Amino acid sequence: xxxxxxxxxxxxxxxxxxxxxxxxxxxxxxxxxxxxxxxxxxxxxxxxxxxxxxxxxxxxxxxxxxxxxxxxxxxxxxxxxxxxxxxxxxxxxxxxxxxxxxxxxxxxxxxxxxxxxxxxxxxxxxxxxxxxxxxxxxxx
Numbered sequence: 486x487x488x489x490x491x492x493x494x495x496x497x498x499x500x501x502x503x504x505x506x507x508x509x510x511x512x513x514x515x516x517x518x519x520x521x522x523x524x525x526x527x528x529x530x531x532x533x534x535x536x537x538x539x540x541x542x543x544x545x546x547x548x549x550x551x552x553x554x555x556x557x558x559x560x561x562x563x564x565x566x567x568x569x570x571x572x573x574x575x576x577x578x579x580x581x582x583x584x585x586x587x588x589x590x591x592x593x594x595x596x597x598x599x600x601x602x603x604x605x606x607x608x609x610x611x612x613x614x615x616x617x618x619x620x621x622x623x624x625x
Contacts, residue, residue, distance in 0.1 A: 489560055491526075492525070510532075525591075550596055589614050
């Protein structure tokens with residue numbers, strides 16, 4: 486099972502004002518049956534937690550126009566990577582690449598107005614990644 490939550494949801498679910506405290510996140514939200522917990526941080530990127538490792542993937546910087554749909558695009562990007570490799574959470578390098586792709590999905594989305602019209606194509610995401618991360622190689 487995978488769980489994705491925002492910083493605001495951490496505060497609500499844990500009752501703790503410090504949504505950046507890894508100990509609070511792990512103690513209150515991580516469950517033995519959970520394989521992956523992702524905390525989205527908007528333009529700052531995301532944090533990830535598995536049984537074996539944890540870390541942070543920075544956001545992809547763009548000029549935002551409308552943030553509507555960015556979280557949905559992030560989830561869609563992550564799910565497309567999971568569909569390609571259901572075990573990517575077992576390999577930290579692959580997980581980080583998938584999360585960078587998901588961050589880029591959200592970044593492309595905020596560069597246009599509207600939720601549905603702004604959802605990116607895979608090509609648009611790869612183009613952005615090639616621009617901001619030279620040597621990027623798509624896994625999906």
